[in-house]
Amino acid sequence: MSTLAPTPPPIPAEDLTRQYREIAAEIRAALDEVLPTGRYVLGPVVETFEQEWAAYCGSRFCLGIGSGTEALHLALRAAGIGPGDEVIVPSNTYAATAFAVSYTGAVPVFADVDPATYNVTAEAVAGALTPRTRAVIAVHMYGQPVEMDPLVELGQRHGLLVIEDAAHGHGARYRGRRTGSLGEIGCFSFYPTKVLGCCGDGGAITTGREDRFEEIRRLRYMGQRVKHRHEVVGYQQRLDVLQAAILHVKLRHLDTWIARRQSWAALYSELLAGLPVVPPVVAPGNTHVYYMYTVRAERRDTLMEYLAGRGIGTQIIYPTLVPFQPAYRSLGYRAGQFPSAEAACREILCLPIFPELAEEEVRAVADAVRAFYAG
Numbered sequence: 419m420s421t422l423a424p425t426p427p428p429i430p431a432e433d434l435t436r437q438y439r440e441i442a443a444e445i446r447a448a449l450d451e452v453l454p455t456g457r458y459v460l461g462p463v464v465e466t467f468e469q470e471w472a473a474y475c476g477s478r479f480c481l482g483i484g485s486g487t488e489a490l491h492l493a494l495r496a497a498g499i500g501p502g503d504e505v506i507v508p509s510n511t512y513a514a515t516a517f518a519v520s521y522t523g524a525v526p527v528f529a530d531v532d533p534a535t536y537n538v539t540a541e542a543v544a545g546a547l548t549p550r551t552r553a554v555i556a557v558h559m560y561g562q563p564v565e566m567d568p569l570v571e572l573g574q575r576h577g578l579l580v581i582e583d584a585a586h587g588h589g590a591r592y593r594g595r596r597t598g599s600l601g602e603i604g605c606f607s608f609y610p611t612k613v614l615g616c617c618g619d620g621g622a623i624t625t626g627r628e629d630r631f632e633e634i635r636r637l638r639y640m641g642q643r644v645k646h647r648h649e650v651v652g653y654q655q656r657l658d659v660l661q662a663a664i665l666h667v668k669l670r671h672l673d674t675w676i677a678r679r680q681s682w683a684a685l686y687s688e689l690l691a692g693l694p695v696v697p698p699v700v701a702p703g704n705t706h707v708y709y710m711y712t713v714r715a716e717r718r719d720t721l722m723e724y725l726a727g728r729g730i731g732t733q734i735i736y737p738t739l740v741p742f743q744p745a746y747r748s749l750g751y752r753a754g755q756f757p758s759a760e761a762a763c764r765e766i767l768c769l770p771i772f773p774e775l776a777e778e779e780v781r782a783v784a785d786a787v788r789a790f791y792a793g
């Protein structure tokens with residue numbers, strides 16, 4: 419008989435099955451209500467969620483879109499951005515932020531970020547302005563809002579459209595206001611792992627401007643305002659009805675889930691104190707929803723391997739800056755142009771964080787990090 423202690427169960431970086439088990443009955447009931455109706459495209463279920471999401475974000479209008487990427491794309495298209503234009507985006511974001519710009523024919527111009535919050539700053543955006551700049555996309559990295567007031571002021575001074583990419587930041591607040599209500603257009607992804615995620619692809623835009631709302635509504639459904647009259651070349655990019663029904667159920671739980679993420683983050687920060695690991699910093703006036711709990715760690719790669727060896731899943735969000743991706747080689751960016759984002763890229767590690775984690779799991783992760791540095 420083996421005398422070895424039993425191996426502890428693995429702690430995944432994320433686990434969608436736990437959330438499903440918690441609310442399976444509610445989700446099934448919602449789907450059972452929709453499926454017999456035969457209304458599978460747009461209609462009241464999508465509209466209900468749109469109204470709820472607009473109200474939650476503190477925005478006047480919301481439209482359900484097929485994905486977060488397409489939400490960004492349609493937001494830019496609605497403002498007439500296209501060939502010859504430039505749009506400033508943070509260098510450390512997900513590729514989708516920049517790809518949405520490229521889809522329009524405009525060019526993404528990458529900016530460095532704040533070393534403490536990992537968010538793009540008005541200063542970095544000001545440094546990237548050219549006469550061709552038409553818009554800036556502020557990404558609320560890891561769940562913490564961008565310092566928006568100076569960015570919005572800069573946008574007003576230079577006639578720029580300020581878009582929020584809130585794919586990481588559902589429910590986070592900046593000076594009391596929720597993401598999605600801070601810029602002219604807010605773009606959300608409901609990709610399953612997000613703070614609010616559906617069971618497939620989904621996205622939304624929020625805006626206070628009726629003209630933007632009308633234009634995005636026309637673009638998301640084949641350029642139509644009236645059926646069979648295609649006024650412009652539009653897209654087939656509507657939020658799916660079943661996903662809207664699921665989001666309607668999940669929205670009821672969102673604040674509880676965010677509070678759980680925040681409590682795991684607080685516990686991690688307490689348990690990791692004194693180690694060569696820098697916990698996330700929350701800027702004054704912000705709340706952080708911890709889509710990711712991102713630390714900067716000494717000997718990051720070795721730590722990641724060590725944790726993997728103990729069954730602990732971690733992630734690097736994101737391992738390569740977008741300007742250095744092969745897709746943007748032709749733009750000619752060079753190492754050293756984004757000092758803060760490049761340093762973060764080498765040092766960041768995202769520890770497991772999702773609402774359904776157990777306290778023992780958070781403690782086990784922190785113990786393993788401590789053991790790594792002790793050894």
Ligand SMILES: Cc1ncc(COP(=O)(O)O)c(C=O)c1O
Pocket residue numbers: 485486487488511512514515557583585586606607608609619620621
């Ligand atoms: C910052 C950011 N922007 C945009 C997207 C694109 O969203 P989606 O995957 O729904 O297209 C994502 C998510 O994947 C993201 O993390």
